[in-house]
Amino acid sequence: MxxxxxxxxxxxxxxxxxxxxxxxxxxxxxxxxxxxxxxxxxxxxxxxxxxxxxxxxxxxxxxxxxxxxxxxxxxxxxxxxxxxxxxxxxxxxxxxxxxxxxxxxxxxxxxxxxxxxxSYGSMRGYESGVMITLGTGIGGGIIINGKLITGANGIGAEIGHMMLSTNYFDCNCGNNGCFETFCSATAIIKYAQKLAEEGKTTKIIEYAEGNLNNITAKMVFDAYREDDSVAIEVVDRFKKYLAMGLANIVNFIDPQVISIGGGVSNASDIMLNGLNDKVKKHLPFKEGNIGDIVIAEFKNxxxxxxxxxx
Ligand SMILES: [Zn+2]
CATH class of the missing domain: 3.30.420.40 (ATPase, nucleotide binding domain)
Structure with missing residues (x-):
């Protein structure tokens, strides 16, 4: 069939x-x-x-x-x-x-x-897993014992709208401090634009051919690889909040695996470097193991x- x-x-x-x-x-x-x-x-x-x-x-x-x-x-x-x-x-x-x-x-x-x-990719073989998609926003999906968990009213698993801290702009949902305003591709771009607007010199402006509206998350990660100080500031901020977001997921669910997808996950080497330890630092029980953090297999x-x- x-x-x-x-x-x-x-x-x-x-x-x-x-x-x-x-x-x-x-x-x-x-x-x-x-x-x-x-x-x-x-x-x-x-x-x-x-x-x-x-x-x-x-x-x-x-x-x-x-x-x-x-x-x-x-x-x-x-x-x-x-x-x-x-x-x-x-x-x-x-x-x-x-x-x-x-x-x-x-x-x-x-x-x-x-x-x-x-069913077919990075979380295959596990019984419980959480997927986050870091794209324009942040999408979430929770699977426990092989079953999608969407809540009593079907409105659960909105991981992107978990509120982490106070941010300098509001989320589309009307709240302030949502995960996706710190860790989506949009969030990375916005913060790079903010620093550039404040007059900091960065290769990102070069990559964007002088037009801040052209900035992409990829440009930020490319500049990070060139030791660009603004890119480092943007990526460090992104990773700080990513670790907090993942720690919340572990605190709530403690899944066997967390899979990270979306455009931002293309920079998986930078993203995953040291991430596990950063997540553990936020947990009340620091000596325990946490599930695997992996990169999603499927794109489009x-x-x-x-x-x-x-
Ligand atoms: Zn929100």
């Missing part, structure tokens, strides 16, 4: 046919955010039909269709995502009606990414693979 994973993003909807943990075919179409739940469901259905017909696969050979979506997904499958025009919207029943006999499931994209790593395919495993 085949599985189908759908990765709904703000820019595109990607579909993949998955067999034995491998994506054997992929297809995508532009996301039309104006079309609401009916339109989005139709676009997903069209994509499923197109990818199946392109591969000469009958829907009867598909055991399940899973959808990962950037928004809040309640345990009943109701999705709220402002960017996609969804408010408590039910996509699953529409697709189940179209593809009778095929199981359809839906989950939050960060949870789905965790499921991909747990996490959404499709994880959704297929829902």
């Amino acid at each position: 085949y599985k189908i994973g759908i990765d709904v993003g703000g820019m595109s909807i990607k579909a993949g046919i998955v067999k034995d943990g491998q994506i054997i075919s992929k297809m995508s179409k532009e996301t039309n955010c104006e079309r609401g739940v009916e339109g989005l469901s139709q676009d997903i259905a069209d994509l499923v039909e197109d990818i199946l017909s392109q591969n000469n696969i009958d829907i009867k050979s598909v055991s399940n269709i899973g959808i990962g979506i950037p928004g809040v997904v309640t345990n009943e499958g109701a999705v709220t995502c402002v960017n996609l025009g969804l408010k408590n919207s039910l996509i699953v029943p529409i697709l189940e009606e179209k593809f009778k006999g095929t199981k359809v499931s839906i989950g939050n994209d960060a949870n789905v990414a965790a499921l991909a790593e747990f 395919d996490a959404g499709i693979l994880g959704a297929s495993a829902l």
Whole structure:
């Protein structure tokens, strides 16, 4: 049997046919955010039909269709995502009606990414794991005894909005001091921009060709490798709060493994260097072991693979 994973993003909807943990075919179409739940469901259905017909696969050979979506997904499958025009919207029943006999499931994209790593990637073989995705924001996914934990109302595992300290700007969620305002790619960029604006000389400005809006997290890590003092300040701050965030996760859950993904994890050598000891310093029980801290395996395919495993 085949599985189908759908990765709904703000820019595109990607579909993949998955067999034995491998994506054997992929297809995508532009996301039309104006079309609401009916339109989005139709676009997903069209994509499923197109990818199946392109591969000469009958829907009867598909055991399940899973959808990962950037928004809040309640345990009943109701999705709220402002960017996609969804408010408590039910996509699953529409697709189940179209593809009778095929199981359809839906989950939050960060949870789905965790499921991909747990089922097929860096957390494979473990029973409990937490995934954090350091990208534009910070996504979180918690798996305990092989099961995604999203909470009583489906709004849990929002690790990016764990509040760590006071920060100099507010989070998109309205709070101040969220993990993602310290450790996302956006946070790294903002802090580098702040230091550059304060007049500190740094290679990062050179890399950005003089335009601070061009700064990327990669530029900061590249400058760090060149012993650039501003980059060192930015990265040290990032790692200080990353260690605090991970220590909180260990304090709450003590998972066997923590997997770190997202664009920032491309600088894994810099990120992981000394991280374990930094995390332990924050724990009440410093002599104990902590779980493994690893780097996520899947980049762009996490959404499709994880959704297929829902
Ligand atoms: Zn927040």
